[in-house]
Amino acid sequence: MNNFVYFNPVKLIFGKGTITSLSEVLPKDKKIMLVYGGGSIKKNFVYSQIINSLKGFDFVEFAGIEPNPAYETCMKAVEIIKAQNVGFLLAAGGGSVLDAVKFIAAASKFDGDPWNILAEKAEIKSALPLGSVITLPATGSEMNAYSVISKKATNEKLAFYSQEIFPNFSIIDPEATYSLPIKQVINGLVDTFVHTVEQYVTFDVNSPLQDRQAEAILKTIVEISNDVINKQNDYESRANFFWCATSALNGVISCGVPQDWATHMIGHELTAFYGIDHAQSLAIVLPRVWKHNIEHKQSKLIQFGKRVFDIKGKDSKKTAQKAINKTEEFFQSLGIKTKLSDYGIDAKEAAEKISKRFKERNTKLGEKEQLTYKDIKNILKKC
Amino acid sequence: MNNFVYFNPVKLIFGKGTITSLSEVLPKDKKIMLVYGGGSIKKNFVYSQIINSLKGFDFVEFAGIEPNPAYETCMKAVEIIKAQNVGFLLAAGGGSVLDAVKFIAAASKFDGDPWNILAEKAEIKSALPLGSVITLPATGSEMNAYSVISKKATNEKLAFYSQEIFPNFSIIDPEATYSLPIKQVINGLVDTFVHTVEQYVTFDVNSPLQDRQAEAILKTIVEISNDVINKQNDYESRANFFWCATSALNGVISCGVPQDWATHMIGHELTAFYGIDHAQSLAIVLPRVWKHNIEHKQSKLIQFGKRVFDIKGKDSKKTAQKAINKTEEFFQSLGIKTKLSDYGIDAKEAAEKISKRFKERNTKLGEKEQLTYKDIKNILKKC
Numbered sequence: 001m002n003n004f005v006y007f008n009p010v011k012l013i014f015g016k017g018t019i020t021s022l023s024e025v026l027p028k029d030k031k032i033m034l035v036y037g038g039g040s041i042k043k044n045f046v047y048s049q050i051i052n053s054l055k056g057f058d059f060v061e062f063a064g065i066e067p068n069p070a071y072e073t074c075m076k077a078v079e080i081i082k083a084q085n086v087g088f089l090l091a092a093g094g095g096s097v098l099d100a101v102k103f104i105a106a107a108s109k110f111d112g113d114p115w116n117i118l119a120e121k122a123e124i125k126s127a128l129p130l131g132s133v134i135t136l137p138a139t140g141s142e143m144n145a146y147s148v149i150s151k152k153a154t155n156e157k158l159a160f161y162s163q164e165i166f167p168n169f170s171i172i173d174p175e176a177t178y179s180l181p182i183k184q185v186i187n188g189l190v191d192t193f194v195h196t197v198e199q200y201v202t203f204d205v206n207s208p209l210q211d212r213q214a215e216a217i218l219k220t221i222v223e224i225s226n227d228v229i230n231k232q233n234d235y236e237s238r239a240n241f242f243w244c245a246t247s248a249l250n251g252v253i254s255c256g257v258p259q260d261w262a263t264h265m266i267g268h269e270l271t272a273f274y275g276i277d278h279a280q281s282l283a284i285v286l287p288r289v290w291k292h293n294i295e296h297k298q299s300k301l302i303q304f305g306k307r308v309f310d311i312k313g314k315d316s317k318k319t320a321q322k323a324i325n326k327t328e329e330f331f332q333s334l335g336i337k338t339k340l341s342d343y344g345i346d347a348k349e350a351a352e353k354i355s356k357r358f359k360e361r362n363t364k365l366g367e368k369e370q371l372t373y374k375d376i377k378n379i380l381k382k383c
Numbered sequence: 384m385n386n387f388v389y390f391n392p393v394k395l396i397f398g399k400g401t402i403t404s405l406s407e408v409l410p411k412d413k414k415i416m417l418v419y420g421g422g423s424i425k426k427n428f429v430y431s432q433i434i435n436s437l438k439g440f441d442f443v444e445f446a447g448i449e450p451n452p453a454y455e456t457c458m459k460a461v462e463i464i465k466a467q468n469v470g471f472l473l474a475a476g477g478g479s480v481l482d483a484v485k486f487i488a489a490a491s492k493f494d495g496d497p498w499n500i501l502a503e504k505a506e507i508k509s510a511l512p513l514g515s516v517i518t519l520p521a522t523g524s525e526m527n528a529y530s531v532i533s534k535k536a537t538n539e540k541l542a543f544y545s546q547e548i549f550p551n552f553s554i555i556d557p558e559a560t561y562s563l564p565i566k567q568v569i570n571g572l573v574d575t576f577v578h579t580v581e582q583y584v585t586f587d588v589n590s591p592l593q594d595r596q597a598e599a600i601l602k603t604i605v606e607i608s609n610d611v612i613n614k615q616n617d618y619e620s621r622a623n624f625f626w627c628a629t630s631a632l633n634g635v636i637s638c639g640v641p642q643d644w645a646t647h648m649i650g651h652e653l654t655a656f657y658g659i660d661h662a663q664s665l666a667i668v669l670p671r672v673w674k675h676n677i678e679h680k681q682s683k684l685i686q687f688g689k690r691v692f693d694i695k696g697k698d699s700k701k702t703a704q705k706a707i708n709k710t711e712e713f714f715q716s717l718g719i720k721t722k723l724s725d726y727g728i729d730a731k732e733a734a735e736k737i738s739k740r741f742k743e744r745n746t747k748l749g750e751k752e753q754l755t756y757k758d759i760k761n762i763l764k765k766c
Contacts, residue, residue, distance in 0.1 A: 009392035219595060
């Protein structure tokens with residue numbers, strides 16, 4: 001395996017009734033900003049439990065973070081933080097809210113134009129401390145130091161990383177997922193699955209433990225997905241789903257192995273240009289990225305197909321192909337459409353637009369940086 | 384699954400040539416105590432690389448930590464620390480050295496009799512900061528906040544836990560294992576295997592991800608053990624082994640599941656009374672603890688047998704029995720003897736002596752605290 005550094009100081013508080021522990025982990029000596037989205041946390045017990053736990057704390061609310069959180073919205077929060085001397089950020093909601101809070105935390109302490117945090121990967125020397133009550137199993141944002149932010153003005157969607165933006169704590173009560181729209185639940189299953197394969201279906205570096213840790217998540221997602229979708233108030237399947245989502249992106253399965261992320265990078269552009277959901281973009285792009293790279297990824301695709309989907313067969317390209325088809329069928333079985341045309345998007349046009357952007361940025365994608373803008377164009381044409 | 388809190392702030396630096404990163408992670412403003420054992424780190428590159436990295440740092444050495452580290456030895460280090468105003472502890476060696484350093488860190492800041500940290504589980508309010516260069520894949524001590532200490536005077540071996548004794552960092556260079564005596568390598572394989580099953584072969588709480596994460600470690604250990612033992616300088620198998628050992632006891636696989644640890648508690652007494660190696664004690668006790676609890680653990684034993692050892696058969700007691708036998712055979716295949724008589728120890732005498740101690744302490748063991756001192760006596764008689 002490759003050398004690696006693993007560091008993840010997030011305190012994860014997981015289970016039924018855990019939101020009440022907020023009062024024990026929040027700082028008593030700082031003004032807190034409670035940040036949330038469109039008010040979904042008011043449709044269940046989350047908002048009221050948080051407000052209850054905040055009794056005796058000095059806090060202000062900031063609502064209105066949108067899905068694919070906007071740079072413009074985040075900067076409004078930064079203004080209030082500076083004006084009101086806020087010292088701690090509490091995110092409540094899904095990954096979008098938490099991603100926004102991570103960016104707000106960094107931008108509040110940043111000298112210069114905060115857009116450079118995203119566009120130039122500018123160094124972040126410090127950030128406001130933050131914590132989260134996370135209600136959506138999907139992004140893994142609750143236990144990592146990544147954030148993805150969109151700029152409305154330019155249709156850009158960019159990610160950044162900094163050890164300064166690890167949440168101090170994240171609280172997960174799986175019961176908070178009962179009131180989620182089913183579309184978001186399905187998106188979360190796809191997101192978790194694709195996060196995992198981005199760190200696993202690459203090339204072999206002799207990492208049997210990490211491979212099996214990734215397969216553990218994938219097999220569990222396949223096994224529980226039916227219950228997760230069809231039993232809305234089933235604590236066990238929702239808890240297992242949430243722990244899979246968190247485990248897929250907390251850094252454990254990526255220790256010492258190559259990572260791909262081409263599907264995510266291309267998918268982000270589809271969301272930025274056409275507004276389709278993140279998970280939809282992944283379900284469309286992943287099978288075509290894999291087909292394009294089938295020779296390169298063959299041995300991992302075969303292992304994945306055999307271990308996760310119980311595919312039988314020789315160690316051949318045909319078996320790798322079966323693994324790709326089976327993955328697309330799995331997404332479809334969840335009710336996710338896997339073609340751009342299903343969303344009224346012209347594949348040729350998308351291929352031109354998006355590959356142009358990668359050409360301009362001079363970025364190559366994939367675990368060996370093997371995909372040029374020309375490859376990306378070919379991949380998108382087949383989407 | 385059960386509710387849980389996961390927190391592990393250790394920075395893990397893993398791979399070839401990583402000891403040189405010491406100079407980046409050690410504090411420049413504190414006097415450092417370098418703690419090690421009988422000098423095995425001088426037989427390879429570890430000691431010289433550490434001394435090289437310590438250039439420019441203010442440090443003192445403390446050697447002579449023994450296997451099953453003694454309370455008495457630790458207290459000598461505490462004296463020097465207080466006299467010389469040491470502010471940071473650096474452990475170099477195996478789990479024993481690191482366990483000693485964790486205890487020394489806590490004892491150095493403890494008001495009152497430090498033995499109470501172990502005997503009374505006294506609260507630890509603070510500890511000296513510490514880091515490690517760990518050379519033995521076995522105890523997982525490099526990435527947790529546990530420590531086990533023995534008192535020579537009374538033949539006692541006791542564990543304690545405190546969030547204050549997490550290492551700030553742990554450095555693992557798998558090449559440091561090349562010079563280990565083969566007996567220690569084999570012990571480490573058994574230790575890793577038993578750590579994992581203590582957190583897995585219990586009863587079902589609907590935790591499919593955690594189950595598969597545990598099986599990932601077990602299957603990998605079974606798969607690589609031959610190479611680990613027979614290819615002394617094979618980087619890949621040693622690296623995979625080390626990552627299994629760390630992952631078995633860093634808290635990930637125990638999230639939200641019951642834990643047993645009866646084998647360890649009984650094994651510690653065998654080591655305390657008879658001086659046999661920790662791993663030997665585990666290999667002797669585990670199969671008998673499982674046989675004694677076979678009905679209670681049946682469904683997990685069957686799952687374990689089928690998934691880890693590919694045992695075929697119905698979901699019956701017979702299959703559970705096969706899983707136990709297969710485990711004992713696996714230990715034996717590594718060259719570990721699994722009977723007390725193999726070590727010249729009388730099982731009846733050990734059963735009397737050790738069960739008496741559990742009777743006096745009024746402790747019950749097992750995942751449901753189902754084992755009384757009478758059960759422990761029966762288990763040991765069959766060892």
